[in-house]
Amino acid sequence: MVKGRFTAAEKEMKLLFNYIIFPGFLFSAVIGLISGWVDRKVTARVQWRVGPPWYQNFIDIIKLLGKEIIVPQGSKITFLLSPLFGLLSAVLVATILGNAFISPLEGFIGDIIVVLYLLVIPAISIIIGAFSSRNCLASVGASREMKLILAYELPFILAIIVVLIKSAGALQIGSIINYQINFGSHLSSPSGALAFIVAMLCIQAKLDFVPFDMSEAEQEIMGGTLIEYSGLPLAIFKLTKAILLYTLPLLLISLFWANEIGVWALIGKYILLLVIIVLVKNTNPRMRIDQTIKFFWGPVTVVVTIALILALFGL
């Protein structure tokens, strides 16, 4: 009995370690901030600029930590807590996903569904925070973000259902990865490739990157949802975005392209996806929110439906 309790405590310690250090908060934040640097560097090179040094995003966060926190009148608790919820759920996703890569068989059944839910929470926390700041520009941004979630969630979930069908109904990220190690990546099949393209577009929107950055649109609504945030809460939002920048491409790799999951293969695939995302970001103007909804509910949903039908026929 004593030995059993000791193991349970050990397990809890391991979970805590997983959540806080590796592959959770600390690891994903560091990788995310370095990815943010890759984003800025590639952007700069595309635009004939030099770009910042690799530690730029770290000192940005440190600088924000030292800044004054200005809280607008209104619901202060909501305003200050919403960034935290966004961060916690993003870290949870990073942990679940990281564990799935380290030990694919240790996850729980249905973790992919949990991940889908958790991935919406950062966006929702931004919306709640923006509305609680009572700024008219922030509420325009928040309403855009809300429409954006409605626009991309449907095709994103459909694209993941394609993966679930192709992995013989597995509801566990670990078993989806195992399936691909054994039977080849989903990306190599027509339905998988179509779903992958759709999922790439959706994570572009999830990351609030151009052409889907209308909720922040600095030239129209001056940063929109984030306009009232400063200091620590802003740093937390930036950190959340950095963690998502690490997590979302990794999620796509695990779902579509996990035939080879050695460390170097993962790094190569991740950087490739990251650069594609950054290039899309830099070769498009910002779309309007109504155009975005039409885009996601129209052509994108049609494409992912075709992928779904192909997957049902086993292609």
Added chain:
Amino acid sequence: MSHKVVIPIGPYHPLQEEPEFFRLYVDGERVIDVDIVIGYLHRGIEKLAESKHFDQVTFLVERICGICSTSHPFAYVNAVEDLAKIQVPERALYIRTIIAELERIHSHLLWLGLAGHFIGYNTVWMWAWKYREPILDCFEMISGNRNHYAMMKIGGVRRDIRDQDILPLNKTLDELTRALEMFRGVVMDDPVIQSRLKGVGILTKKQALEWSVVGPTARASGLSIDVRKDDPYGVYDKVSWNVIVEKEGDVFAKTVVRILEMQESISIIRQCLEKMPKGKIDADIKDIPVGEGIGRVEAPRGECFHYVRSDGTNRPIRHKVRAPSFMNVASNKIAAVGGTISDAAITLAAVDPCYCCTERTIVIDRPTDKKIMNGWDLIKLSQQKTEQLKKTHNL
């Protein structure tokens, strides 16, 4: 949702570099009304011009705006030459035309970059400004300055374009021609840009006439007006070029007009460099007689108008400036209404507003008392202030 929300664009806003204030009344995302408040940049230049002698005013009006820094002096010297009936040497006219057209290219490239920035396309912004840089280098090569070239002078130009400058100038134009071809492809054929700009901020031909818009804003609405053709100055009547006119009146048409105008400008500069005769560049003017004169110049943003009256002394007794943005900014009241906030942002920028050019007079529009001040009131105020200062300092 029926209650109106005011979205402020300004007085300080990342959309535009200068202080201005657009009150957008929105219903959801739709803009239902726009209030335009300008007057944050009034510097009293007309009044200041009355205290400088004629040659100094050339430099003063150059400081009206950093981007049209040749258009204003050009219009001013045209006005003074009209007043004094001065015959300007042919070579000086050619040099003036070259400088004015180079300025048009750099201004349009600047706008193109900003327009890209305003729709979130920062790559276009950086690229357009990258290709603008060689033009500024040309200015530096010719005049020694990147932005305020100080080339205009009553009766001529201040500096010659040397023979050794012509080769690098032509080379820059070659590079620019290629870059413009690229921009035509990148900007005009991009489906996403088209979906953002086409049908946005439409100003019909009738509205353009009613609101008296000028320059590319008018030409994009199907009005074929261009001072360079209608009332030629410089040597615009001696080179062949076309007025670019588009019919749609939307932001996309304004973009197209500007891109194509840059190509026309390149052709004008090439012809000028070829035809430029040898000879004097200055008519050596000594006195300005009594009289009044006007000067019109097609600035990059439209017609720039200067009026000068002289009483025979060495200072203008009255100097009046009307910048093109003054006419164009007001048309936003029509163009921006009905679109979304995203559309409004690019529509407001599409007239290429230049507030520091515009603000010659200040109009105070307080909701309580509609007190509107004109230029004369300001001059009187300013004179009273001078009297007060004199009294306090016992002058």
